[in-house]
Amino acid sequence: xxxxxxxxxxxxxxxxxxxxxxxxxxxxxxxxxxxxxxxxxxxxxxxxxxxxxxxxxxxxxxxxxxxxxxxxxxxxxxxxxxxxxxxxxxxxxxxxxxxxxxxxxxxxxxxxxxxxxxxxxxxxxxxxxxxxxxxxxxxxxxxxxxxxxxxxxxxxxxxxxxxxxxxxxxxxxxxxxxxxxxxxxxxxxxxxxxxxxxxxxxxxxxxxxxxxxxxxxxxxxxxxxxxxxxxxxxxxxxxxxxxxxxxxxxxxxxxxxxxxxxxxxxxxxxxxxxxxxxxxxxxxxxxxxxxxxxxxxxxxxxxxxxxxxxxxxxxxxxxxxxxxxxxx
Numbered sequence: 001x002x003x004x005x006x007x008x009x010x011x012x013x014x015x016x017x018x019x020x021x022x023x024x025x026x027x028x029x030x031x032x033x034x035x036x037x038x039x040x041x042x043x044x045x046x047x048x049x050x051x052x053x054x055x056x057x058x059x060x061x062x063x064x065x066x067x068x069x070x071x072x073x074x075x076x077x078x079x080x081x082x083x084x085x086x087x088x089x090x091x092x093x094x095x096x097x098x099x100x101x102x103x104x105x106x107x108x109x110x111x112x113x114x115x116x117x118x119x120x121x122x123x124x125x126x127x128x129x130x131x132x133x134x135x136x137x138x139x140x141x142x143x144x145x146x147x148x149x150x151x152x153x154x155x156x157x158x159x160x161x162x163x164x165x166x167x168x169x170x171x172x173x174x175x176x177x178x179x180x181x182x183x184x185x186x187x188x189x190x191x192x193x194x195x196x197x198x199x200x201x202x203x204x205x206x207x208x209x210x211x212x213x214x215x216x217x218x219x220x221x222x223x224x225x226x227x228x229x230x231x232x233x234x235x236x237x238x239x240x241x242x243x244x245x246x247x248x249x250x251x252x253x254x255x256x257x258x259x260x261x262x263x264x265x266x267x268x269x270x271x272x273x274x275x276x277x278x279x280x281x282x283x284x285x286x287x288x289x290x291x292x293x294x295x296x297x298x299x300x301x302x303x304x305x306x307x308x309x310x311x312x313x314x315x316x317x318x319x320x321x322x323x324x325x326x327x328x
Contacts, residue, residue, distance in 0.1 A: 010034040010178045011079035014100050016072070018043070020138040021110050022084020023146050025154070025184065027052050030063055032182030037067045037075045039096070044070050046143035055141070056148035058183065077102035080175060083109045086281070087116065087292035093123060106171055110134050112203055112277070113292030114196050114300060117159035128171050129159040131192045133199045137274045150272045153185040155199070157192030163248055165191040194254050197241035201256070202264050203293055205233035207278035208314045211288070211321060218273035227265070229310070234261045236308040240301035247304040285325060290318045
């Protein structure tokens with residue numbers, strides 16, 4: 001594996017789950033000069049013939065040739081496995097991951113939710129696990145084609161079993177450099193758990209409400225009642241993060257700033273009208289990531305003594321909706 005002082009040689013990556021998010025960030029890594037291997041299913045034949053195309057607000061680009069694979073046994077051992085699958089597909093990882101894992105292979109999950117890294121650690125053993133929090137609006141719009149609508153930056157941190165903040169490791173530093181070479185703005189975070197709460201401040205209100213209210217971000221922000229409910233849900237996530245931080249590290253002030261609520265509402269109001277990932281899953285009849293985004297966060301909040309009645313209500317509504325679609 002490359003070291004942090006080796007600034008010329010990037011790491012070797014495998015993208016497992018090359019949808020809108022995994023495909024976009026994998027394409028950016030390759031654009032920046034990294035060796036990237038893509039696991040593909042329905043898109044395999046198209047991508048082998050035509051490559052990957054990204055329609056982006058930062059400038060369209062195409063990769064005419066990519067290293068595409070139908071199965072992981074044809075892929076080499078890599079330095080970093082990037083997981084872009086939905087958490088509802090994580091049962092597949094037990095079969096998908098072993099061919100990719102060398103002695104020092106790290107795992108980078110780009111998945112939404114809370115407690116994801118701890119679940120992965122139980123499956124992949126004592127190897128480095130990174131968490132990437134994707135601040136992006138992107139959709140898959142056709143075979144081998146991704147449309148990047150807004151944002152695109154990445155929060156990147158390393159998981160530690162004791163759930164305490166830690167410094168920036170050489171692995172994390174090198175991974176940040178590789179994404180930066182592909183024109184991705186990366187914020188390195190020492191407290192990955194707190195960063196997960198920060199991402200949930202947007203995901204919990206807007207993913208769930210988009211399904212319940214059958215609405216895009218623009219439609220939700222235009223309705224004063226939905227906007228108020230989104231703000232109240234954000235406040236509950238803020239409180240959950242405060243209680244969780246106090247329970248894990250008394251006196252260390254592992255809190256999110258109150259100003260984030262207004263900032264996120266303002267950013268959502270200004271963003272390109274967007275159909276959230278959970279709304280797309282609902283519209284296409286796929287399982288919803290209810291447990292990863294809501295169930296795990298609810299369990300952590302209640303264990304820390306936080307009162308989060310609106311989050312709990314939204315969790316049960318989404319579970320019922322998922323069951324009605326035959327997925328729960």
